[in-house]
Structure formats: C-alpha cells, structure tokens
Amino acid sequence: xxxxxxxxxxxxxxxxxxxxxxxxxxxxxxxxxxxxxxxxxxxxxxxxxxxxxxxxxxxxxxxxxxxxxxxxxxxxxxxxxxxxxxxxxxxxxxxxxxxxxxxxxxxxxxxxxxxxxxxxxxxxxxxxxxxxxxxxxxxxxxxxxxxxxxxxxxxxxxxxxxxxxxxxxxxxxxxxxxxxxxxxxxxxxxxxxxxxxxxxxxxxxxxxxxxxxxxxxxxxxxxxxxxxxxxxxxxxxxx
Amino acid sequence: xxxxxxxxxxxxxxxxxxxxxxxxxxxxxxxxxxxxxxxxxxxxxxxxxxxxxxxxxxxxxxxxxxxxxxxxxxxxxxxxxxxxxxxxxxxxxxxxxxxxxxxxxxxxxxxxx
Numbered sequence: 001x002x003x004x005x006x007x008x009x010x011x012x013x014x015x016x017x018x019x020x021x022x023x024x025x026x027x028x029x030x031x032x033x034x035x036x037x038x039x040x041x042x043x044x045x046x047x048x049x050x051x052x053x054x055x056x057x058x059x060x061x062x063x064x065x066x067x068x069x070x071x072x073x074x075x076x077x078x079x080x081x082x083x084x085x086x087x088x089x090x091x092x093x094x095x096x097x098x099x100x101x102x103x104x105x106x107x108x109x110x111x112x113x114x115x116x117x118x119x120x121x122x123x124x125x126x127x128x129x130x131x132x133x134x135x136x137x138x139x140x141x142x143x144x145x146x147x148x149x150x151x152x153x154x155x156x157x158x159x160x161x162x163x164x165x166x167x168x169x170x171x172x173x174x175x176x177x178x179x180x181x182x183x184x185x186x187x188x189x190x191x192x193x194x195x196x197x198x199x200x201x202x203x204x205x206x207x208x209x210x211x212x213x214x215x216x217x218x219x220x221x222x223x224x225x226x227x228x229x230x231x232x233x234x235x236x237x238x239x
Numbered sequence: 240x241x242x243x244x245x246x247x248x249x250x251x252x253x254x255x256x257x258x259x260x261x262x263x264x265x266x267x268x269x270x271x272x273x274x275x276x277x278x279x280x281x282x283x284x285x286x287x288x289x290x291x292x293x294x295x296x297x298x299x300x301x302x303x304x305x306x307x308x309x310x311x312x313x314x315x316x317x318x319x320x321x322x323x324x325x326x327x328x329x330x331x332x333x334x335x336x337x338x339x340x341x342x343x344x345x346x347x348x349x350x351x352x
Contacts (some may be wrong), residue, residue: 024334042240045251052259057290061297062258066242067306075254078297080261084289091269098270109267113268171307172316176323178298180336183327185291194288195295202296203303213345217296218289225288226281 010134014119016134020031021115021146026153028056028198031173033157035063038171043158049229050154054113054147057181058082065211074211081218089117096124096135104136110125189232194225290297316349 029050036046041063049059064078070078074181089112118141124135164170186192198221205213245249265345278286302320304310323340330336 011245025332027337027346040243041251042243045243045255048252048255049258052255053262056264057294058258058262061253063242064301065298066246066254069242071310072246072250072254076257078293079258080265081289082293083262083265085286087268088278088283088286090266091283093241094269095277103273105270106267109263109270112266135327152299169307169316169344169348172305172319173341175298175301175305175316176319176337176340176344178294178301179320179323180340181337182291182294182298183324184331184333185294186328187331190288191291194291198292198294198296199299202299205347206300211312214293214296218292221292221296222285222288225292226284229284229287 006131007133007137010130011136011141014123014138015144016141017123018115018142018145022149024115025146025149028177029150029153030157030160031170031177032056032059032063032172033154033159034161035060035157035174036154037158037161039063039067041158043155046154046158047151050151054110054150055083055086056113056150057178060177064174065214068210070211073208074129074215076210076216078211078214081215086112086117089121092121093117093124096120096128097132097139099132100136108136108139110138111147113146115146136142188229190225190228192213193228194221197221197224315344315347318347 004144030048041049043103049062053059058079061082062075065075065078090109093108100108109205116139120135120139123138124130130138134161152169161170182195186195198217201217201220202214205216207213208216247255264272302316303312305313305316307313308316318342322343323336326339327333327336
C-alpha cells in the first residue's frame with residue numbers, strides 16, 4: 001500500500017496540532033465535572049453530558065439554567081441554541097468530507113468540537129487537494145488529544161469536586177469560564193454589538209421565567225449582529 | 240434541595256438525551272442530511288452570531304448578581320469578570336483568560352476578605 005505513509009503523516013499532523021488544546025480542555029472538563037457535581041448530578045449523569053453531548057459551552061448552559069430552575073424545554077432550547085454554530089461547521093466540512101461513507105460522517109459529526117473543527121477547516125483550506133482518506137486521517141488525529149481528554153477531565157472534576165473547599169469560590173469558576181469563551185469571540189463590531197444586545201436584553205428580561213428571557217435576548221442579539229454586519233458591508237460598498 | 244432533586248432523574252436524562260440527539264443532528268446536518276449544499280449567505284450571517292448572542296446574556300446576571308452573595312453585587316467577582324474579559328480580548332486565548340480571571344478572583348477575595 002503506497003497510501004499508508006501519507007495517511008499516518010496526516011494523522012500525526014492532526015495529532016500534533018491538536019496537542020496544545022489539551023491545556024484548555026483539561027481545566028474546562030474538570031470545571032464541568034465540578035459544576036455538575038455541585039448541581040447534585042451523580043457521576044453517571046455528569047458523564048452522560050460529556051459523552052453524549054460532548055459540547056462544553058452548551059453543557060455549562062444546561063447546568064446553569066437547571067440551577068436557575070428553568071423549565072425543561074427552556075434548558076434544552078437554550079443549550080441547543082449555543083450549538084447552532086455547529087450547523088455552520090457541518091456546512092463548512094461537507095464539501096471535504098461529504099463523500100465519506102455514512103458511518104464515518106457520523107463519527108466526524110459526533111466529534112465535531114470547536115477545536116477540531118477549527119483545525120480541520122484550516123488544514124483543508126491550506127491543502128484542499130488532499131485525498132478524502134488523508135482528510136479523515138487528519139481529523140482523527142486532531143480528535144485524539146482533544147476528545148477523550150474531555151471525558152477524563154470531566155470525570156476527574158466530578159470525583160475531585162467534592163474535595164474542593166468553598167474558599168476556592170468555585171461558584172464563580174463557571175462565569176469566568178463563560179467570559180473566557182466569549183472574549184476571543186469579540187473580534188469585530190458586529191460581534192460586539194451582538195454581545196452588548198445579549199447582555200442588556202437578558203438583564204431587561206430577567207423578570208421572565210428562567211431561560212425565556214435568555215432565548216429572547218439571544219434572538220434579538222443574533223438579528224443585531226447580522227444587521228450590523230450588513231449595514232457595515234453596505235456602507236463600505238458605497239464609499 | 241439540590242438542582243438534581245428539583246428535576247428528578249428521569250427529567251435529567253430527558254435533558255441529556257435531548258441535548259445529545261439535538262447536538263448530533265446539528266453536527267450531522269450538512270454532512271449527512273441535507274447533502275452537499277452550501278448554506279445561503281443570510282443563514283451564515285445569523286449563525287455567525289449564535290455563540291456571542293447566547294453566552295453573554297447567560298453570564299451577565301451571574302456576574303452582576305452572584306448566587307454566592309445572595310444576589311448582591313460583589314467587588315471581587317466583578318473585578319475577576321473584568322480581568323477575564325480583558326485578558327481574553329487581548330490574548331485571544333481562553334486558557335489565559337481563565338487563569339487571569341481566577342487569579343484576580345483569589346487575590347481580590349484575599350485582599351477584600
């Protein structure tokens with residue numbers, strides 16, 4: 001087989017480029033384990049989140065809204081809204097990985113976390129001519145350091161969480177985690193506008209049942225972001 | 240009563256399974272279900288802002304009215320939030336932002352008491 005060498009090269013390239021993300025995933029997963037544990041979820045339930053959902057921001061969203069005693073529908077809606085961006089990831093990867101057999105596409109979909117998507121998207125842009133097998137190998141390589149660590153660190157957080165004294169103010173680790181996810185996203189004026197609308201409207205709607213105000217605020221913020229982008233693009237065209 | 244007791248085991252599993260299936264469907268959507276069709280430009284324009292539309296609204300009340308202080312604004316936590324955002328915006332790095340935020344939180348809690 002002449003293909004074995006380039007395939008393993010693609011796999012290890014993905015693996016190497018995925019390695020730095022371990023530094024983010026490990027504390028993140030641990031914090032989720034701690035947060036789930038604090039909410040009274042048992043070990044199987046905490047792991048159920050990380051294995052079946054495998055999407056940090058939406059897992060944190062769900063647990064936070066559950067702590068607010070939001071209705072079940074609102075918990076599910078808000079947490080899924082956080083993941084809407086993954087439809088965009090899916091669309092971006094489809095031209096590259098669409099021809100793969102269904103079970104491989106299903107695996108690609110299951111492991112489609114932010115970090116792996118960002119790596120694969122960049123790699124396929126740089127080298128669009130790679131074979132399908134090489135692209136899949138790269139994807140698998142990028143998943144290897146990132147995804148299993150998510151399960152392991154969640155487990156560690158859930159087990160060790162009980163031992164962490166209240167002086168560590170872990171209640172605030174969750175907001176800090178969210179803010180740390182948001183900050184790098186604030187890279188353009190429309191993103192800033194969307195974030196500002198989201199904050200103001202969520203506070204204005206705070207009197208509504210938990211989760212309802214957030215969904216409304218998010219919808220308005222999305223419109224605000226998209227319209228700002230459109231407005232800026234049109235203004236640029238005219239000048 | 241803990242959060243888990245409030246919902247009960249069956250509802251918790253309903254939430255986990257609904258999120259698991261829903262998230263998978265979103266991830267599989269264009270790869271598997273709709274075929275290889277490009278997203279229309281207007282849809283992309285909205286999808287770009289989903290994360291930044293949901294997360295700030297979720298976190299704002301947690302920062303302003305923390306549960307640990309019974310909802311009273313807390314200087315240490317406000318400082319920590321500002322530091323997290325500041326480090327995150329400047330470094331564009333989630334890990335540095337978390338470390339900066341937690342360091343500030345512990346320093347401020349220790350100084351303010």
